[in-house]
Amino acid sequence: MSEKTLKELAEYVGGEIYNGSGEIKISSVSTLSKAVAGQISFLTNDKYAGYLNDTKASAVIVGEKIDCPVPLLIAKDPYYAMTQIMILLHGFRPHEKIGISPQAKISPDAAVGDGCDIHPFAVICSGAKIGRQCKIYPGVYIGRDVHIGDDCVLYPNVVIHDKCILGNRVVINSSTTVGEDGFGYATHKGIHHKIPQIGTVIIEDDVEIGSNCGIQRGAIDDTIIGKGTKMGDLCDIGHGTKIGPYCLIIGQAAFAGSATIGHHCVIAGQVGIIGHCKIGNCVQIGAQAGVAGDVPDNAKIAGSPAIEANKAKRAYLLIEHLPAIRQTLRHITRQFKKLDMPVKDDHDDDNGGK
Amino acid sequence: MSEKTLKELAEYVGGEIYNGSGEIKISSVSTLSKAVAGQISFLTNDKYAGYLNDTKASAVIVGEKIDCPVPLLIAKDPYYAMTQIMILLHGFRPHEKIGISPQAKISPDAAVGDGCDIHPFAVICSGAKIGRQCKIYPGVYIGRDVHIGDDCVLYPNVVIHDKCILGNRVVINSSTTVGEDGFGYATHKGIHHKIPQIGTVIIEDDVEIGSNCGIQRGAIDDTIIGKGTKMGDLCDIGHGTKIGPYCLIIGQAAFAGSATIGHHCVIAGQVGIIGHCKIGNCVQIGAQAGVAGDVPDNAKIAGSPAIEANKAKRAYLLIEHLPAIRQTLRHITRQFKKLDMPVKDDHDDDNGGK
């Protein structure tokens, strides 16, 4: 961990110092409530503004001037500035240089680029090509004819099935599987007959995928995860899903298959997206939403079934009031009877359902 | 990849040719929009009918005569015909014949049948019995006294715990775990005491299970996955669940435990099913449904809470209109006041909830 002055940090992120000396020494980053002297903190979520007056941080990254006792580093995009400073001071997880372990099982027909670290108990099958400087952790399985670019990281126990293609700087977290067969069966006379899944998975440059995800290969067309897209843990990507570049897919989101998702979409946790639909660009989908059809560019939707997000916020909260709404309706119906004007009661339509 | 004539394919699936020559050569299958000459395509989802006129496919499999410029292969069950032709032309993923790897760890007390491929870094514990022609991929763990039938495929990093039983032709995709302890605890004086999970998991013939699923062993009675049932990725099967034969369980579906599910059910993605309930035969449950009780044979349900599916379709879509419904109700209430007939307002019952 290196030490920098506040002035150095401000210059590094193109920000300015307010209410403090440029000579303050900063060696690490922490939260407002836990920071101690020598640490820089940040305020990027208003929820934590209350901690600002009591923080022990030596400086705080903010988006605009605030009246407070602590030295500020004002940056246009304070979350990005915090990120840059975290990278500068802390860096990313280092990867041990171990070279090619003799305990890895590498097919003589596989090609492994310069500078790769292949850990014990990794398996690389025939025809696989791995670029330069990749880190292949223990227990990783790389199937036949898989192509992997440069600077990729495959964490322990990741599985990449035959013929899948990964670009450069792809990171796949532990126990995720890529290219297993899609869920494709033709039901004939009560028997489910497996359909060969002849597509692959293409993961473009700079994608990071969380742990314990399942990314099915395409039935016919390939499954695609677009450049720069980031995915959380335990996501379920059905066969033939095409996710555009620079999306954020949060944990446990699920795509049934053959859906097309545009660029820069944000798909929150536990969302479910039906098959064969088209989600536009820059779409935002709220947590647990159920998406059963196409969604236009720039839409913000939420709820299950998903509707426009602002409307959803009001509408779904009103479910709570359904008992009162129904009671009021019955009052009114009775009043009408007094007026000798009968109203069809909402009970009439009730026939039990499930 | 072999090449066939359209006539050969028609005979193979018991279909007939319309609008084209039996001598057309077909070497592979593709989608309507991507097919090129020499490929056959299919129309089994009306959503894609628009592509029919412009397809470059040499022929298209359909369910009935359609007016279009491309040669047709008409089959009674076109999706099944497509499947048969895909199997004929493309086949399934081949498995390399590697025999028993010396880098696998196989207990001397385990029995491995003829023709098995046991890959490096697979572990087979004492008392395990594995049938003939099984493919046990790298990183697979087969616990003590596990019994596996013939022609099974266990993809990389699958875990089968002690005493579980797999039938013939069972396929388990990567990183799925079978037979881990069920979630069973007795809470006594604030401490959760683990209950021994003495049941096992029985997976019957011809089951395929997706990747990254967790299938818990039974607390007392066994967990059972019935013959011919197919399961997607990331499903969560609680202890003692009994799923009947020929069900389709889509990705991320969850069963709390001790539920009994009949045969030929279709349980869509992200469905949650409460414990100790009974789901009948041929039940269809829509995506994200929450099932909190028994369901009769042949029911189609959807929604959370789940209700009859057609009713659900209408009812859940009306959530969107709750703000308008409430506003109308308030108008009416005010009008009644003008009539000097007071109505209990739906606000009266509102006390904040959570």
Place this chain on the structure above:
Amino acid sequence: MSEKTLKELAEYVGGEIYNGSGEIKISSVSTLSKAVAGQISFLTNDKYAGYLNDTKASAVIVGEKIDCPVPLLIAKDPYYAMTQIMILLHGFRPHEKIGISPQAKISPDAAVGDGCDIHPFAVICSGAKIGRQCKIYPGVYIGRDVHIGDDCVLYPNVVIHDKCILGNRVVINSSTTVGEDGFGYATHKGIHHKIPQIGTVIIEDDVEIGSNCGIQRGAIDDTIIGKGTKMGDLCDIGHGTKIGPYCLIIGQAAFAGSATIGHHCVIAGQVGIIGHCKIGNCVQIGAQAGVAGDVPDNAKIAGSPAIEANKAKRAYLLIEHLPAIRQTLRHITRQFKKLDMPVKDDHDDDNGGK
């Protein structure tokens, strides 16, 4: 499996015998419907009371005297008594004593305590410290500087990333990942920049975690799973989540991150909890609930969005009646027109949503 008399069992759990002889021999536990002579069963869920008269069990554990033909073991906490008896008669899964496998890859800089079993193809990196009597199954990866206490069990293919800390008697089921990077990105000019995740994961004593879970390391503050908490399969624990002691977290529950959960909470299956919120102590959250904010101590909530559980039970069930409610409202509106008192129709506000 040992054999005990009913009297010995009653004394062991501090219960009393009713309607039977203390000399009855019991060798195992089963369910009411499957038990045979020589087995003890239990009635702890009223749903199964109907099986009491026909059970073949030699005795049944109950919470209070019941009129029935079978000998009873009456215990104050019958579920706990059943647990104690199951442990006594069946015990937990035994772990083979194999010592340190020469096929495991253990860094010379790692410290492994006395009595550990380290299975083939496990990897223990430099700086890792493992306590006494731990069982480290095949395919487990223990990263650099991980600290693990005594008597822990890590089932096959578990991954513990660098610097994470496990207490004593922690059990982690197969394929679960602990300490992968949190989902943290700063989006700047359309690019998602990875934020170093410098926190770790701390798993306290007596925690059990299911299979195929993902437990992210903290972005800055650590992710914490409190003492005695038990978690099901496929849970998704976002970075910086702090779960208190003695919680029960059921399968597929998800925490977006930086949420704080109190002690003795019960969080049911498929629940989603937003980031940066505070869930109190002894909170109970129903299956599939969506929690979008703070929850006070002792609250019981359900539904998505989550509201007070009793209210939720009534309110969410009324969604089914929305078509009828709307129809009634239209009747009333028409009636008002007859009265020459126009009402704003609920259609007016409908502008399509998604």
